[in-house]
Amino acid sequence: MTVLFKIAFRAIQRNKLRSSLTVLGIIIGVGAVIVMVSIGQGAKAFVEKQLESLGTNVLIIIPISTTHAAARGTTGTITLTAEDAFAMVEESAAVSYVSPGIRTTTQVVYGNMNWTTGVSGVGPDYQIIRSWTLKDGRFITQQDVNTMAKVCVLGQTVVINLFGALDPIGRWVRVNNIPFKVVGVLSAKGQSPTGQDQDDMVLMPYTTVQRKIMGVTYISYVLASSTTAESRFEAIDQITSLLRQRHRLRPNEENDFTVISQVEFASTVMETSHTMGILLGSIALVSLFVGGIGIMNIMLVSTTERTREIGIRMAVGAKEKDILFQFLIESTVLSSLGGVIGIIAGIFTSKLVSYYGGWPSLVSPPSIAIAFFFSNMVGIFFGYYPARKASRLNPIEALRYE
């Protein structure tokens, strides 16, 4: 067997240009697989990271049932209260944190700058639920909520648009002509999986938004977190029965609220990126296939050209399987060589693509292993026919071949 390897290597060396062109086909194929798969995986990882930034255990409870509320004419907006929110954390074992939320879109003014953005009234646990870090200052406290303090925490986009390079901490912005003191700045979070800028908002105590800005007593949503990502279904059940009880709904009545899990919401986005990954991967596989045809082509030429050599080897006692393995090893060595170089080229290219193209890419060991495995399979698969053809030659005719 080692002898056959030696023979194969020597045959490859003898035709350097031809061998390298053949290998090039595989390099491109394997490289393309690596690049495409890593871009696909990168996109997936990006979405996953986004999802994590939303929180895998985050639940959103909004008023109005998804089914017939509108038809019934129920104005569900008033049905959800801050007390509902606190009842959840007290009575539902699977819920660990809640934050009442009320949201409005309005203009925020600083000096002669103004910016229209979403103003969210939230509770102190909002930061924990969203696992959001502060860039500067402090978050909204229970004290702020209790006193309806006129304080706010700004998202990065708002800071940039109102303050530019200035440090906003301690400065006052105006909303509905009421001055609010900036006590904190959130760190940048970027786009949500659905493409919204999560940094384009202002946070305030929910009591402040209710009373000072909107003049209402209800809240527009509750943000809750389950104890773990797995317990979110439990939490959904507990919240549902609790709210039905609190809202005194009869068994035949529809829910006047909806519990949404971020995970289920984002999984749609995940699926899309997964589909894209598969698509990219299959395109790459086609080019690997083409590379394989290149190997087959070269091996066919090579076996024809070396008919006499095959005849000589057979005359001195080479068996069918000796010839078969000789050419099979040759094609497999070519393709795995292309595989190794292609993997290196692919890793390099995907780094370039993500660096210059801004595409996230992730080269994973499994994708490398799969690409290498495939390149070997290509060598064996496309090398088999020419090798078999060579091994089946009649020694007499092979020796006569000119």
Add this chain to the structure above:
Amino acid sequence: MGAVKVSALQGVSLAIKKGEFVAVMGASGSGKSTMMHILGCLDSPTQGSYYLDGIEVSRFSKNELAEIRNKKLGFIFQSFNLLSRTTVVENIELPLIYRKKTSKVDLDKIHRIMHSLGLGGFDRHYPNQLSGGQQQRVAIARAIVNEPTLLLADEPTGNLDSATSKDVMNILRDLNQNMGITIVLVTHETDIALYARRIIVLKDGKVLSDCPSQSSVLSDPSFPG
């Protein structure tokens, strides 16, 4: 259209003893190539039997024939049939690498053979760097490296000038006389055939004559060689 069935050899019956030096002659189409192929285990007869070294090989499979060729036969061809771009030593050791047990190739033995054939120092040379005579000697070295029972030489001097032809034929005669290697030589040249001790003449697939070279019709100058 279709292949027409032609019997290249018909009713040929002959025995070659160990240590003989036999020349097979005949015009083209006489069946000498076919005979060569059968004797060389490159082909099997459609009918009849062939005992090589006491073994009936005519019904052997392709793989079994390959093994027999590897163990018991050596070939010398008109066109040398050396592997180009492969060194002299590698050409000579070729039969040994297809041995069932790929034990260490005996380089000493190869060198001894090369030396005895006047190829000393040509180890790293390639066939195209050698003269025709040298190339044929490399082919002879390859043919005897496995200590064959039977050495088959198919027009071994066909591509050589007369002086080199003589050299090569003397080597063959020497191998036969001093090493006791059985040789079957196929040629159409009378003077080459006369190196053998027995001459078989084929015509239309049948043995026309089979006798010691001294008494062969070929020795008769009037025979149209």
